[in-house]
Amino acid sequence: MTASLPARELILTSRQIQDRVEELGQQITQDYQGRRLVILGILNGAFIFAADLCRAIALDLEIDFIRVASYGTATVSSGIIRQLKEPGIDLTGKDVLLVEDIVDTGATIVWLRDHFRQYPACSVRICSLVDKKERRTVPIKVDYTGFDLDRGFLVGYGLDCAEQYRNLPAIYSLKPLTSVF
Numbered sequence: 001m002t003a004s005l006p007a008r009e010l011i012l013t014s015r016q017i018q019d020r021v022e023e024l025g026q027q028i029t030q031d032y033q034g035r036r037l038v039i040l041g042i043l044n045g046a047f048i049f050a051a052d053l054c055r056a057i058a059l060d061l062e063i064d065f066i067r068v069a070s071y072g073t074a075t076v077s078s079g080i081i082r083q084l085k086e087p088g089i090d091l092t093g094k095d096v097l098l099v100e101d102i103v104d105t106g107a108t109i110v111w112l113r114d115h116f117r118q119y120p121a122c123s124v125r126i127c128s129l130v131d132k133k134e135r136r137t138v139p140i141k142v143d144y145t146g147f148d149l150d151r152g153f154l155v156g157y158g159l160d161c162a163e164q165y166r167n168l169p170a171i172y173s174l175k176p177l178t179s180v181f
Contacts, residue, residue: 008155008172012147017129017157017171020146021049024127025056028097028144032059035122036094040087042112043067044166045101048158049129049146053099064089070108081111091121097144101158102130106140113140130154130171 028037037057041050043065054063067085096116103109109126116124127144134150152173155165161174 006161007175009152009175010170011149011151011154011173012157012171014157014169017146018052021052021129022056024144024146025053025058028053028127029058032057032061032095032097037061038087038089038091038094038096038121039063039099040096040116041065041099042101042108043085044163045158045160046099046129048166049101050099053127062089062094066112068108068112081108083115091116091119094121096121096124098124098126100126100128102132102154103128103140103142104132104135106136106138109142110138110140129157130159 037059039050039054039061041047041063044067047065050063050065054061064087065085066083066087068081068083070081096119098109098112098116100109103126109128113124113126125143126140128142129146131142131145131148132150132154133148152175153161154171155161155174156168156171158166159171160166
């Protein structure tokens with residue numbers, strides 16, 4: 001017997017996401033003209049968004065990935081942030097753009113922002129596909145936001161639930177399974 005998949009509600013179509021990524025790319029291109037931009041994608045969730053965003057930015061840039069963990073296989077953050085991968089490129093004198101899939105409580109991105117401000121970079125800014133403020137526990141300004149969403153547990157386009165659903169081309173809200181007795 002196979003396990004039942006949770007019900008999903010479509011929140012953002014693939015077209016809506018791609019259109020917004022293009023708009024963000026144009027804005028970032030304008031803001032970073034003549035600068036040395038480094039995109040730091042935050043693994044695992046931001047890999048799809050970071051790849052699409054980089055192609056939408058009409059500048060020479062460097063890209064690398066970093067990895068931190070605070071969720072594991074749970075749907076609620078443990079509150080403990082662990083850095084699992086540092087950038088492999090020199091950030092000295094460059095503008096760093098942290099690219100995240102979702103800013104939820106804000107704890108992870110605040111930790112990352114503060115961590116990278118210790119580097120000799122010119123600036124550290126944040127770009128997130130989704131800014132979800134309903135569970136925000138720490139104040140944070142997201143410099144480039146794809147979508148402000150405050151509903152449900154989101155999956156797809158890199159967002160996951162226990163490492164599943166990242167490959168979905170659109171964004172969905174998982175609905176809890178209900179059983180009838």
